Amino acid sequence: MDKQEFYQRLAEILDVEEVKPENVLKDFDGWDSLAILSLLAMADAKYGVSVKAEEIRAVVTAEDLARLIEAKRK
Amino acid sequence: MNFTFHRKRIAGVLVVVPENERSFSEDMKNFNFPEARSLKLKEVMGYDKRRVVEPGVCVSDLAVFGLEHLLGEGLLKRDEIDALLLVTQTPDHFMPATSSLIQGRLGLKQDMLCLDINLACAGFVIGLMQAFMLLEQESVNKVVLINADVLSRKASPKDRNIYPLIGDGAAITIIERDDEDSVIHASVKTDGSRAGALIIPAGGLRLPSSPETAHLEEVGDNNLRAKDHVFMDGSAIFNFVQTEVPPLIENLLARAGVTSEEVDYFLCHQPNRFMLEKLADKMKVPYARMPNNVVEHFGNNGSVTIPTVMAYNLRERLQREQLQVCLAAYGGGLAWSAMLLKLGKLAFNNIIEYK
Numbered sequence: 001m002d003k004q005e006f007y008q009r010l011a012e013i014l015d016v017e018e019v020k021p022e023n024v025l026k027d028f029d030g031w032d033s034l035a036i037l038s039l040l041a042m043a044d045a046k047y048g049v050s051v052k053a054e055e056i057r058a059v060v061t062a063e064d065l066a067r068l069i070e071a072k073r074k
Numbered sequence: 075m076n077f078t079f080h081r082k083r084i085a086g087v088l089v090v091v092p093e094n095e096r097s098f099s100e101d102m103k104n105f106n107f108p109e110a111r112s113l114k115l116k117e118v119m120g121y122d123k124r125r126v127v128e129p130g131v132c133v134s135d136l137a138v139f140g141l142e143h144l145l146g147e148g149l150l151k152r153d154e155i156d157a158l159l160l161v162t163q164t165p166d167h168f169m170p171a172t173s174s175l176i177q178g179r180l181g182l183k184q185d186m187l188c189l190d191i192n193l194a195c196a197g198f199v200i201g202l203m204q205a206f207m208l209l210e211q212e213s214v215n216k217v218v219l220i221n222a223d224v225l226s227r228k229a230s231p232k233d234r235n236i237y238p239l240i241g242d243g244a245a246i247t248i249i250e251r252d253d254e255d256s257v258i259h260a261s262v263k264t265d266g267s268r269a270g271a272l273i274i275p276a277g278g279l280r281l282p283s284s285p286e287t288a289h290l291e292e293v294g295d296n297n298l299r300a301k302d303h304v305f306m307d308g309s310a311i312f313n314f315v316q317t318e319v320p321p322l323i324e325n326l327l328a329r330a331g332v333t334s335e336e337v338d339y340f341l342c343h344q345p346n347r348f349m350l351e352k353l354a355d356k357m358k359v360p361y362a363r364m365p366n367n368v369v370e371h372f373g374n375n376g377s378v379t380i381p382t383v384m385a386y387n388l389r390e391r392l393q394r395e396q397l398q399v400c401l402a403a404y405g406g407g408l409a410w411s412a413m414l415l416k417l418g419k420l421a422f423n424n425i426i427e428y429k
Binding site: 015029030032036044 | 308
């Protein structure tokens with residue numbers, strides 16, 4: 001999985017210019033139920049994995065999120 | 075589970091929506107939620123206007139209003155109704171069946187079958203299947219299928235996850251035998267182990283309504299909900315639809331020997347615009363062939379959404395010609411269903427307002 005591309009997609013969902021791996025997801029204003037739903041859709045459409053909302057809520061940083069989706073692909 | 079039906083057709087569709095319209099932007103002012111995010115929700119999910127009943131209005135009121143319209147306009151004759159099927163999750167009473175109340179209020183003949191079916195958003199396709207099966211009987215020539223819900227009455231006004239998107243309404247569909255040698259394919263699946271994803275926890279006998287079940291509880295994200303209210307796990311439902319519906323439709327089309335391109339329209343249940351766009355993307359169907367605009371005009375009115383898609387988007391066309399359509403309905407149960415049929419030459423295909 002192309003990490004840079006993933007962070008770019010995440011930035012679009014959160015309505016920000018850029019997301020860095022160490023950024024804490026909860027610190028973004030746009031981190032809400034709509035963002036989580038958009039992430040589920042992105043994980044399904046772009047990476048072919050089904051992620052649960054609880055799993056997404058449990059991760060802390062953007063990098064954790066990338067790892068979660070990467071692990072599901074294997 | 076697969077089904078095949080022969081020589082059956084939909085003869086007409088009438089949708090009844092309450093006159094009372096609410097706006098998403100107005101509703102969102104009652105929530106402690108940033109306006110920019112509300113606008114984003116509106117834009118992405120397609121939430122805008124919706125129709126809800128005034129306090130006290132029940133399913134039988136909407137159904138009787140619609141049937142009286144059809145009888146008054148001469149589009150349906152009182153004595154030709156051999157069966158009345160009502161699909162609802164919000165009946166007037168536990169007992170008796172609301173379909174009996176409708177029959178009684180309209181003074182229909184005694185020589186007929188009245189049946190309530192407890193199904194949510196999957197209820198249009200499964201209701202049609204029941205109608206087709208009844209039409210196998212020689213004594214049954216015309217079936218009236220009513221899909222109706224007033225779920226707004228069970229939604230917490232303090233729950234942003236559901237209150238601003240629910241609509242109320244009723245659809246009356248007339249089903250009869252087809253003189254042509256038509257074939258209709260359908261498929262249904264159920265998974266009760268996931269029933270908790272869409273549930274009204276209290277009010278039945280498992281957990282009767284009480285002052286405790288009416289108490290509003292903090293359920294996260296500043297939302298308040300009581301056990302008497304409807305709960306929806308939106309993200310679980312999203313995953314459910316994306317995972318289960320595309321293969322159901324693919325298998326249905328393969329069994330019928332019809333390609334996706336040969337289907338004029340995919341008329342799907344309408345939870346929100348976002349979910350339908352993702353479903354269309356996954357199935358590689360252009361948005362124009364899978365309409366997704368019911369929620370923005372009427373709200374999600376449960377099993378009434380598919381007739382609403384037909385009447386709102388294809389009103390004249392379905393009266394004039396016949397189209398190859400694939401219906402897909404999915405929701406509480408969980409249950410998911412699809413049906414491939416030739417739809418058209420309808421005697422009527424309208425939306426009227428309940429006043």
